[in-house]
Amino acid sequence: MSTAAHPAYRPDIDGLRAFAVLAVVGFHAFPGLFPGGFVGVDIFFVISGYLITGIILKGREQGDFSYLGFYARRIRRIFPSLLLVLAATLVAGYFLLLADEYKQLAGHQIAGTLFYANWAFWREAGYFDVSAELKPLLHLWSLGVEEQFYLLWPLLLALLLRRPRQLGGAILALLILSFAANLAGLQQYPSATFFLPHSRFWELLAGAWLASRGPVPAPARPGLAWLGLALLLAGVFLLDRDMAFPGYAALLPVLGAAGLIAAGPGTAPNRLLGRQPWVFLGLISYPLYLWHWPLLSFPRILAGGEPDWALRLAAVLLAVLLAWLSYRYWERWLRFHPWRRLPLALLGAGLLLALAALYVKHEDGIAGRAGFAREAQQMFAPTRWETKGCKARFGIQEGHCLALTPEAGNLVFVLGDSHARALAQGFPALARNQDAPLGWVSLGQSGCLPFKGLQRLDRGENKECPPPVDRALELVTNDPASQIVVISARYAIYHSGQGFGANEHYQVQLHFEAPGQPPIDSNPEAFQAGLRATLTLLRQHGKQVVFMQQVPELGFSPRRCAGRPLSLGADPERCQVPRAQVEQRQAGYRQAVARVLQDFPEVRVFDPLEYLCDQENCYARKDGQLLYRDDDHLNRRGAEFILGRLQASLSAPSAGSPR
Incomplete structure (x- = not known):
């Protein structure tokens, strides 16, 4: 040797x-x-x-x-x-x-x-x-x-x-x-x-x-x-x-x-x-x-x-x-x-x-420690729940399946990525606040637009989005109890292909394929093609569609808004982002959505910016309550706040869209 x-x-x-x-x-x-x-x-x-x-x-x-x-x-x-x-x-x-x-x-x-x-x-x-x-x-x-x-x-x-x-x-x-x-x-x-x-x-x-x-x-x-x-x-x-x-x-x-x-x-x-x-x-x-x-x-x-x-x-x-x-x-x-x-x-x-x-x-992190705001100790942990029988009821194997009274005669399906999942945190509050509750179901896959024919090929890697998305669309279109379909996602990152804030280095690559059509690898074009294919499918099956615009991306962690014994200059009162910055970030995808919706006038639009922003700023804190879990996901309070406004818009007698 x-x-x-x-x-x-x-x-x-x-x-x-x-x-x-x-x-x-x-x-x-x-x-x-x-x-x-x-x-x-x-x-x-x-x-x-x-x-x-x-x-x-x-x-x-x-x-x-x-x-x-x-x-x-x-x-x-x-x-x-x-x-x-x-x-x-x-x-x-x-x-x-x-x-x-x-x-x-x-x-x-x-x-x-x-x-x-x-x-x-x-x-x-x-x-x-x-x-x-x-x-x-x-x-x-x-x-x-x-x-x-x-x-x-x-x-x-x-x-x-x-x-x-x-x-x-x-x-x-x-x-x-x-x-x-x-x-x-x-x-x-x-x-x-x-x-x-x-x-x-x-x-x-x-x-x-x-x-x-x-x-x-x-x-x-x-x-x-x-x-x-x-x-x-x-x-x-x-x-x-x-x-x-x-x-x-x-x-x-x-x-x-x-x-x-x-x-x-x-x-x-x-x-x-x-x-x-x-x-x-x-x-x-x-x-x-x-x-x-x-x-x-x-x-x-x-x-x-x-x-x-x-x-x-x-x-x-x-x-x-x-x-x-x-x-x-x-x-x-x-x-x-x-x-x-x-x-x-x-x-x-x-x-x-x-x-x-x-x-x-x-002891769950010893939440009772002195020096910390009680609210701050409760608002950041994601709510992890999955109604018993949801996946069994709908035959879901992949992605998330979060439901409130899935046995109801009329169901509202929220389709989307992790933003749709975050919204589901507000489902229990809806049951407490309505006389004749609808059933609410959130289906989808984190990191995947709920659009038909779309794949994510970041760095050449297939994110396996089509199987859970196609299964969710199949359930929605074939379930007779589904009356309303809400589409919710972090659209800006998919449309632009670029992350934001602390994760601005992150990149997303979309790829669209459909029978009889040439494949599309441009993010904006693939985004529009996928949205159009999805709305066409839902319209063919007579579904009432609500397109929920994206909630603002903060570009900072809302944890800086929490009360800590030491904050290194973070100011709990400055828990906001200029509205102009939010609108600039979302402008590309909103223009793409507007072009597609010209051919689908029956689709309603719900815009969270009307409730999370004023003319100057968009806020991660409203009425003294933190609404965000991280820089782009709502927490339970935020989900309850936005879903309450969405519920009210769905109950409005007029069919006109709140665009």
């Missing part, structure tokens, strides 16, 4: 760690300056795979490797700073976060402590969505991937070492399989491909393969080092969050890091990385990675948006200070402490932290 030289310490690898952590911190604090800085995580993966495999191989060569010793060293290395940051984050959350935020944080802390954070965040959302920035422990997903690798790799490596001559080839085969899984899943399952270990292990295996090989021939080392450095710089400055990742793009940081490691410490780039202050930053890179994200995330939460650059810079500098203090006076002390039972004690401390977080989660 031939292994690469594995000295006890290589300062250039600490310098490479410094490059990686600065890239990540720079991206999170100043994404405009470091658009691809997230690749620092991939660099860490390669380093970890290289060092861990080298440690195992060296221990086996010397005959002193033990699994208990290996995992004890891992606990001493990982747990001290991790537990410190987790404890500080849980305490800070008690004083700063609203109940639903604190409950979510507690769930994330449990996942982080037990090293399945990547699975937990995969189930919730993607890494780059706006809500990701409001999760103070999101960065622990990468630690989960590494720890899952550490659990499996020593055992798997022992099996591979039964044929030591084939070790490099076996590792390379596993690497190729994992990379293939990465490529295969990127389009259809982007979040899973980003977070889950099967599609990320190839990056750690790249480092493992290096550790299994002999040294690179001396003449090739300088060129390999310079190429590696160029690939890393290209990854940081040429990639961005809108690209499909990891995929082929991840080859830049992985091959770059592998090139620098393989070149050895003697080349010019590696000698540079082996100097101060790179080595210093590399030594504190682990606690710096742990500290930086909560210190950037909490200000975003408290400010209700992106803090100014000075505050973000201060957060970064504080993270560096805390990282150095953690490393110098806590991590090193515990890591090299002679007490043999220290790993068990650290595991016990982690369990206690997990139990504390479990209590917070069980």
Whole structure:
């Protein structure tokens, strides 16, 4: 068995760690300056795979490797700073976060402590969505991937070492399989491909393969080092969050890091990385990675948006200070402490932290904490309910099915995306406020316009919108109880293809197909074609259609309107957006709708702007009540408020549309 030289310490690898952590911190604090800085995580993966495999191989060569010793060293290395940051984050959350935020944080802390954070965040959302920035422990997903690798790799490596001559080839085969899984899943399952270990292990295996090989021939080392450095710089400055990742793009940081490691410490780039202050930053890179994200995330939460650059810079500098203090006076002390039972004690401390977080989660975020407005503790958590029997009654398998008295003789169907689902929060109030209640049903799929023939192909990925949308339209057109059909969605993002506010980087691509018509890939044209096809279908079946215009997008989090002990300049009284800005954002889709509705004069239009806006502003708070859950979805109070006005318009004796 031939292994690469594995000295006890290589300062250039600490310098490479410094490059990686600065890239990540720079991206999170100043994404405009470091658009691809997230690749620092991939660099860490390669380093970890290289060092861990080298440690195992060296221990086996010397005959002193033990699994208990290996995992004890891992606990001493990982747990001290991790537990410190987790404890500080849980305490800070008690004083700063609203109940639903604190409950979510507690769930994330449990996942982080037990090293399945990547699975937990995969189930919730993607890494780059706006809500990701409001999760103070999101960065622990990468630690989960590494720890899952550490659990499996020593055992798997022992099996591979039964044929030591084939070790490099076996590792390379596993690497190729994992990379293939990465490529295969990127389009259809982007979040899973980003977070889950099967599609990320190839990056750690790249480092493992290096550790299994002999040294690179001396003449090739300088060129390999310079190429590696160029690939890393290209990854940081040429990639961005809108690209499909990891995929082929991840080859830049992985091959770059592998090139620098393989070149050895003697080349010019590696000698540079082996100097101060790179080595210093590399030594504190682990606690710096742990500290930086909560210190950037909490200000975003408290400010209700992106803090100014000075505050973000201060957060970064504080993270560096805390990282150095953690490393110098806590991590090193515990890591090299002679007490043999220290790993068990650290595991016990982690369990206690997990139990504390479990209590917070069980108590729904401890909503009764002093210093928080009672309203703020109630208005942001989404109402999660699904009337028993709704999906069974209508045969729904995909999407949402929310209903109030679905057995009623006359049903109002609300078709749409997550905006339609948000409206359903107001259904119970309708039952209390009308003498002869109609049945109300909300059907649809989040992220999908309720238009016939439309697909979403963001980044080439099919969002699978047609099946749930077609099923909903089929139910509406064939159910004799359906009298009124309300269409509700976040139209502006589909028509323009562009996100708004904090998630303005988000892009949507529509595709329209219908028998006998050429396919359409232009968002505005596909939007109109889909709306026309849908209205034609509903008119053919004699349905009364109400087109509900989009509620205003705020462009900020309404959480800044909530009463907190600390708000970082957020003003609860300035919970508004200029109406001109809302109208400008909605102008494109409204013009498209108006053109289509010229051919459907019987369609009624309901406009929430009449009730949420005056001539100057649109409001997230009305009559002292918060109406929004996030920057574009109504909360329960908002849904009740708007549905009450919609109900009144439907009850009006005139058939004229309130356009």
